[in-house]
Amino acid sequence: MADTISSDRRSKIMSHIKSKDTSIEMMVRRRLFAMGYRYRVNYKALPGKPDIVFTKKKIAIFIHGCYWHGHDCGSRYAHTSQSNRAYWGPKIERTKQRDQEHIQKLEANGWKVIVLWECEIKNHLELTIADLIEKIEN
Structure with missing residues (x-):
């Protein structure tokens, strides 16, 4: 499907x-x-x-948007681009790869890494926060 908006407007x-x-x-x-x-x-x-970082506890929290970080959750937030797939496909794949590299570096240095997803936060905020607090405290 072609983009219905001009490239200047899209930019x-x-x-x-x-x-x-x-x-x-x-x-x-x-x-x-x-x-x-x-x-x-x-x-x-x-x-x-x-x-979000808790320096004394060595906890790093990433809050990822489903679209931008390629979350395969099936939610409406994780749609795939219908225009310019040649650009967006590799871009999102590289973002996913970079996310994994950052997590590995942090964990190798003794950090606990927590990733929260847009779909979790928007659909189940209270459960997500309760789970997050449990992970922070343990």
């Missing part, structure tokens, strides 16, 4: 997509903060700049 739309402080990140961060947890955000000293 403008894509340039406004946030890479940090996204709505799903903010949902998790607000909930953790309200529960008394303090953390670092987009910690540049670690591979992949984790979205």
